[in-house]
Amino acid sequence: MAKELISVHRFINMEARKYPQATGEFSALMREIILTAKLISREVTKAGLADILGMTGDSNVHGEEVKKLDEYSHNLFTHILKYSGHVCAMASEEAEDLLLGPTYTNSGKYVVLLDPLDGSSNIDVNVSIGSIFAIYKRVSEEGKPGERRDFLQPGRDLIAAGYVIYGSSTMLVYTTGQGVHGFTLDPSIGTFVLSHPNMQVPDVCKIYSVNEGYYANWTEGMKAYVQRVKGLGPDAMEKPMSGRYIGSMVADFHRNLLRGGIFMYPGTVKKPEGKLRLMYEANPMSFVIEAAGGYASNGKQRILDIQPESLHQRTPVFLGNREEVLMVEEYLQKYDAVEA
Numbered sequence: 001m002a003k004e005l006i007s008v009h010r011f012i013n014m015e016a017r018k019y020p021q022a023t024g025e026f027s028a029l030m031r032e033i034i035l036t037a038k039l040i041s042r043e044v045t046k047a048g049l050a051d052i053l054g055m056t057g058d059s060n061v062h063g064e065e066v067k068k069l070d071e072y073s074h075n076l077f078t079h080i081l082k083y084s085g086h087v088c089a090m091a092s093e094e095a096e097d098l099l100l101g102p103t104y105t106n107s108g109k110y111v112v113l114l115d116p117l118d119g120s121s122n123i124d125v126n127v128s129i130g131s132i133f134a135i136y137k138r139v140s141e142e143g144k145p146g147e148r149r150d151f152l153q154p155g156r157d158l159i160a161a162g163y164v165i166y167g168s169s170t171m172l173v174y175t176t177g178q179g180v181h182g183f184t185l186d187p188s189i190g191t192f193v194l195s196h197p198n199m200q201v202p203d204v205c206k207i208y209s210v211n212e213g214y215y216a217n218w219t220e221g222m223k224a225y226v227q228r229v230k231g232l233g234p235d236a237m238e239k240p241m242s243g244r245y246i247g248s249m250v251a252d253f254h255r256n257l258l259r260g261g262i263f264m265y266p267g268t269v270k271k272p273e274g275k276l277r278l279m280y281e282a283n284p285m286s287f288v289i290e291a292a293g294g295y296a297s298n299g300k301q302r303i304l305d306i307q308p309e310s311l312h313q314r315t316p317v318f319l320g321n322r323e324e325v326l327m328v329e330e331y332l333q334k335y336d337a338v339e340a
């Protein structure tokens with residue numbers, strides 16, 4: 001008996017029926033995100049052809065302005081979502097400040113944060129990249145423009161979060177906090193189909209993902225933990241983990257979610273806050289990993305409990321199997337005198 005084909009739209013409708021009070025606005029917002037994902041997927045898959053098609057520099061053979069793909073993705077997300085009627089304001093890695101104003105809907109209940117195309121530098125070498133999104137319900141008065149406080153909420157208060165990975169296939173993975181579900185784009189019908197229902201972090205942590213090129217800049221605690229997972233030093237694991245690092249957060253995250261692993265982007269002695277952004281990288285991915293049974297920490301505390309202070313603030317990120325991430329906290333506390 002062939003497996004039943006459940007489109008993401010049917011899935012969203014099924015989920016909405018579980019909440020009698022649902023107005024359908026969140027479902028409608030998700031459908032706009034899905035439309036955007038399809039359009040970006042189409043552009044990403046032909047990105048490698050840019051030079052061949054003469055789409056180099058600022059204009060293509062038709063004289064149309066050609067933007068970099070991350071700028072293109074940003075423009076597409078913001079254009080589609082601001083006219084959705086459900087978003088009063090947005091924030092993006094590609095924009096210094098809040099995105100709001102007359103074209104946004106002051107009556108919109110939601111604000112959306114985006115990393116429109118994370119890891120976009122990997123496009124030129126045909127490595128998987130992704131879009132990351134995070135959705136909060138506004139806390140400011142409906143009917144008025146969105147405000148900064150609508151965004152500066154702890155990640156634990158997210159309504160939904162997820163990512164789209166543009167890889168050997170295009171997949172949408174998202175959660176509203178109740179289970180994590182994966183949908184694979186079937187290009188022949190132009191629809192995301194439920195392929196990975198109820199994704200859970202595997203119990204065994206087999207993979208560690210970190211850029212070891214920064215080893216010399218790590219704290220002693222970070223060095224000691226990585227030595228352990230590599231089977232070195234006094235705490236050596238009996239069966240060392242495999243090292244896997246793509247350098248594209250969505251790709252590393254997705255593989256670890258499926259196979260079991262810990263993803264780390266630590267701070268360094270000189271840059272204790274690390275590189276990744278709290279609001280549109282760490283928080284959404286932490287929301288997903290915790291809904292899948294994992295845990296996410298900045299090395300001292302749960303990422304989702306961090307009270308944000310600015311849109312683009314950075315944070316160290318350790319996420320994946322709960323016990324491994326807790327182990328990192330122990331190492332950093334033990335070796336780096338990191339206060340709890």
Ligand code: P6P
Nearest residue numbers: 118119120211247248249250275
């Ligand atoms: P590094 C991509 O630029 C990114 O923001 C994440 O997707 C990725 O995990 C990280 O930076 C890679 O950074 O310093 O290891 O190249």
